[in-house]
Amino acid sequence: MILFKDRKLLIVTQHGKETVMRSELESALEVECIVSAGFDTDSLGTFSGEKERKLDPISTLREKCMQGMTLYECDLAIASEGSFGPHPTVFIASADDELVMLIDKKNNLEIIARELSMDTNFSGTKIILESELLKFLDNIKFPSHGIIIKKSENDLSGMRKGITDRELALQTFREFEKNNGSAFVETDMRAMYNPTRMKVIAKAVEKLIEKIKTLCPRCSCPGFGIVDAVKGLPCDCCGYPTKSALYHVYSCQKCSHDEPRYFPKGEKTEDPTYCDRCNP
Numbered sequence: 040m041i042l043f044k045d046r047k048l049l050i051v052t053q054h055g056k057e058t059v060m061r062s063e064l065e066s067a068l069e070v071e072c073i074v075s076a077g078f079d080t081d082s083l084g085t086f087s088g089e090k091e092r093k094l095d096p097i098s099t100l101r102e103k104c105m106q107g108m109t110l111y112e113c114d115l116a117i118a119s120e121g122s123f124g125p126h127p128t129v130f131i132a133s134a135d136d137e138l139v140m141l142i143d144k145k146n147n148l149e150i151i152a153r154e155l156s157m158d159t160n161f162s163g164t165k166i167i168l169e170s171e172l173l174k175f176l177d178n179i180k181f182p183s184h185g186i187i188i189k190k191s192e193n194d195l196s197g198m199r200k201g202i203t204d205r206e207l208a209l210q211t212f213r214e215f216e217k218n219n220g221s222a223f224v225e226t227d228m229r230a231m232y233n234p235t236r237m238k239v240i241a242k243a244v245e246k247l248i249e250k251i252k253t254l255c256p257r258c259s260c261p262g263f264g265i266v267d268a269v270k271g272l273p274c275d276c277c278g279y280p281t282k283s284a285l286y287h288v289y290s291c292q293k294c295s296h297d298e299p300r301y302f303p304k305g306e307k308t309e310d311p312t313y314c315d316r317c318n319p
Contacts, residue, residue, distance in 0.1 A: 040251065042146060042261060043115065044069040051075045051107035051118035055231035059241040060117065067248045070115070075107045086123070086228040087187055088195055096120045097151065100140040114144040117247075119240050123161040123228055135159040135236055139243040141251065148292065150262035152247035156239045160184055163192070163225030172212050175224055176205070185232030189223040190215055201232055255291035256298070266290040269299070275308035279316040283309045 048070040050057045061072045083099050084092025092099055103118040119139045126134035134157055141150045160179040166172045179186070182203045188211045189198045199211050215222035230237050255263040271285035286301040311317040 040068050040261065043143070046070050046115050046145075047113050048072050048141075049075055049104075049107050049111050049113050049116040051078060051080065051103045051116055052230070053078065053080050054229045056119055056237070056240055059237050060244050063241075063244055063248060064117065068251065073111070073113075075111060078107050078110050080118075086121075087198065087200060087225075088193075096122055096136075096138050097140070100138055100151075101142070101149070104140060104142040108142070108144060115142070117141045119243060121228065121230075121236060121240070123159065126157055127155075129157065132157045133159050133161045135161065135239045137236075137239050137243040139240070139247045141247060148260070148262060150247065150251055150264070152243050152250050154239050154243035154246060156242070158235060158239060160226050160233070160235055161228060163223065165192070165221050166212065166224050167216070167221045169209065169212065172208065172222075172224060176208065179226050180235070181205070181208070183234055185227035185229075187225050187227050188212060188215060189225070190219050191221070192223045194223075201227055201229070203232065255294060255296055257296040258291060258294040260291055260293035263289055263291050266297075268303070272302070272304075272306075272309045274311055274314035274317055276311040276317050277314065279314055281309040281314050283313055 048064060050060050050072055057074045064070060065072055080103055081090055083102055084090050094102060100118050100120045104116040108114060108116045119137055122136040126132040134155055137154045139152050162179055164175060182205060185201050185203045186208060187198060187200045189195060202208050212222050228236060230240060250264045251261045253263045254261060265287045267288040268284040269286050270282050271280040272283040274281055284303050286299040287303045288297055288299055290297045
């Protein structure tokens with residue numbers, strides 16, 4: 040794209056995310072990607088609890104990009120931030136909520152994309168028996184996916200991270216179990232220890248690139264994207280407005296042009312299954 044062509048794009052990560060970002064971004068945006076190997080992104084929060092994330096995910100992303108650009112003296116950066124927990128609508132399932140942000144200080148642009156996925160091995164549990172540990176390892180796709188072992192869920196002293204060797208996992212568990220009677224074992228959600236999470240990040244990057252390529256119809260600024268979803272898609276049976284989106288509102292952050300785009304799912308009516316009148 041002309042706006043980014045031949046510029047340096049800083050990928051702000053110390054967890055190997057460039058493996059699913061670099062080639063796609065360089066090809067789509069015609070940039071040269073560099074990686075912030077010297078920037079400690081853990082200073083803004085860790086999944087394992089040593090450093091609490093004090094800002095919300097979007098503010099954390101913005102801080103990552105801004106600090107990275109200051110450190111590397113550049114004006115174009117991208118970063119991602121993940122959150123893990125119960126799915127917001129499928130309550131029995133865990134979810135990986137990945138945000139990706141690109142900031143262009145030169146053109147005063149901030150473009151964000153999100154991928155919410157139930158494809159995650161996010162898990163943690165108290166382990167007493169070796170047989171329980173071995174079952175846990177099988178369930179979370181070990182050793183391709185790493186683990187963290189703690190004395191207990193909230194005791195971080197002596198914590199071992201990034202374990203991807205079965206013998207080391209057993210040895211560490213035995214040590215903790217001998218001294219404490221149990222251990223707390225959880226998935227290591229850092230990207231380089233979690234290929235499943237890497238795939239979700241890759242999907243978020245694809246969405247970001249698609250959004251960047253979507254230009255404002257009025258001023259041609261990149262990042263013309265959804266800012267609101269308006270409910271009211273009529274039921275196919277009774278015509279009653281459902282909670283499904285009738286249209287999405289797209290907006291430009293440069294010229295503030297807004298426009299509705301109807302029927303985002305490609306259907307002009309909703310299945311009666313999702314109608315509060317037909318299926319209360």
